[in-house]
Amino acid sequence: MNGFAYVLKGFGLMWRPGIRRFTLIPLAINSLLFAAGTWAALHYAHQWLDHLLPGWLTFLNWLILPILFIGLMIVAFFTFTLVANFIAAPFNALLAQKLETQLTGRAPPEDTTPLWVMVVKTLAAETRKLLYFALRAIPLLILFLIPVLNLAAPFLWFAFSAWMMSLQYLDAPAGNHQVEFGEQRRLLRAMPVTSFGFGAAMTGMTLVPVLNFLALPVGVCAATLMWVEQGNAALTTRAIKTEQ
Template identity: 50%
Template sequence: MRYPGLRRFVLLPLLVNLVIFGGGTWWGFSGLESYLDQALPGWLSWAQFILLPLFTITALIMMFYTFTLVANLIASPFNSLLAEKIERRLAGEIPSPASSVLQVAKEAAGAVGSEVRKLLYMAGWAIPLMILFLIPGLNLLAPLLWGLFGAWMLAFTYLDYPMGNHGLTFRDEKLRLRQHRGLAMGFGSAMLVMTFIPVLNFFAMPAGVAGATLLWVERIKSTG
């Protein structure tokens, strides 16, 4: 690794991601086939060869995104520290001395609180999107909408770390991302694709934090 000082902040989120994605993928795929058989209405059996891939893609997006949220919730204190260290490196600053135990605890609590707010925000959109599966005709749009939603939330998830380190509120973060909607969707889409690629998805979390921090420093930070 190029910067030895960053190693521990990368390895801890990487370990969390490995455990969550490894165990979650095994559990998810073991029940995916039976779930899809039950989810597809009998009267649509004639279109199974078209709808089954769409339902499969949607289920995979939901499954992998859920794993990502859980992994980020657990590793959020380390991800915030990783974003801080990377930004200091990019700015050419000398890494700050080790924080006190109290300061670390406050930062960890803030990071976890931010993840909880993102979960609530996600639920506010995810529930209506899930209802689409129950509406004939509209359920065909569900995979596309879930893909767009997943890309947006992944961008929000990872860009929250550098923005949160600068004291931006949850509302301010949403405004910043809306100002750079295309940029955020492009980054989020790349991260969404990465979560589908075996082996690479284990590295998605530290890569996402690093990429989001670079995006923040070079494209978003100065435009506020």
């Protein structure tokens, strides 16, 4: 339950004095994209489902349609989460930095990189994550188009989404410590249950109206707390083992 607990604590962290103002831009970006995503998903869902369901399975509509609908919502909202994180990446890093400073009493290592270079590096890192996501998402999306097999697609996508959510949000605090994407993946694999719990909670949050508007700042705050309590320790332990 640790992963779920971090998300619950993220709600309180985002409203702390000294932190609230750094949540405004990520919150605004996320709200706009999720509002557009909700409208598009609800407006076109029926048409998508008609194409995904073959005629000879119509007698099972009562069972299959809800499963496919939930799967499509997960895909749609997760995609909008990726886009929101891509746009808000520099602001997420700033939010994570301010929160970590408040939680630990010390700031992450100072980066003297010029602001414009930092923005370019951040966006480049987000692009690498999008490519990582696309190469793995395409086979899962193809499953949605295969009759019968598409019943398993929503469950597989949920598990994949949970993993990607953990990667997506951990990047803000870990990136402030110049931890690269590959090392972030290794850190999350070292604590699989917590990582999956965190990602599953964030995926579920994107499916709940109103709460999904808050997902971006809550996720960054929760991931920052997780980094402070577990990520730094795991990184230190790995460094010690490497030296030995």
